[in-house]
Amino acid sequence: MAGHRNKVSWSSGLCGCFDDLGGCFLTLFCPCIAFGRIAEIVDKGAISCCASGTMHVLQGLGTSAIGSILYHCCYRARLRAEHGLEEKPCADCCVHTFCGYCALCQKYRELKSRGFDMQAGWHANMERMGKTVAPQMNQGMTR
Template sequence: MNSSLPNDKDKAPQGAQTVAAAIPSSSDSDSSKGEAGPTSQYVVGAPPQQYVVPTWSTGLFECFDDIPTCLITAFLPSVTFGQIAEMVDRGQNSCIVYILIHGGILYFTGFACVLSAIYRIKMSHLYKLPDDPCINILLHLLCEPCALCQEYRELQTRGFNMQLGVGWQGQSPEIQQTSGFMVPPKVPGGMTR
């Protein structure tokens, strides 16, 4: 008897016996009855996991989806930046401190977009969003209001209450514990009858 399986089953690994038994040979099909046997091999094991690339919840130029934020950001970008920075830094400083820092840099140098780009990079690292530093800096250099609006909408989508005056301390305990990470709902353990 000449087969591809070893004669002594003890020499073969345990998994090999199972796999070999699961794959039908060509003699298993009954061609005399006109029935074709299975032509494909069985897949053994779990399918490979597909990696989903994280993206921003809204596009860069969807500013007009949230008109109040768009108007505040167009005329007072420091206010929107202050709200975003407070949430990204998890309440280390208040919104007012970030507004004053951003406003001071904007007033004296005109390059507050560099500071806001740094916070966009922090936010993209925190939430595993596309985080090419060069692109993030360019976005803030070329269109800081659009980038700030997108970051603001992202935090809203993640469950943050972004109304002015709420701040980190006014967020729900769930948001403070998870920092806005999407957590799957808890399922009761085990099946019961």
């Protein structure tokens, strides 16, 4: 549902961790798993939870905090665009710069509130929702 004209509010506020304590603890203690699950759904299964979570870990080990923030704010922007969400309380990059864990928790809660089983992944969610998913083409070597 990209291209919304009327923006809607997030299902919970940036500091709404009490709305989902399980997701909050997951984000606090295993942010790579939380991010991987979010990224797999936002990417519509094109990249696995494991690959996205690994990217999160590698960025955390790297020296580029700015690169990590940009990576995360891009996913927030894509989630907002897909679901017509308002850019609030401030710009995506500001939210991730100053409230990174809260922003990750908010994205996790938003997808859950939209009916996604965050542990199941993209393809299982589509099957559960009765939607068909086109098979992924292997982009390997060709003749």
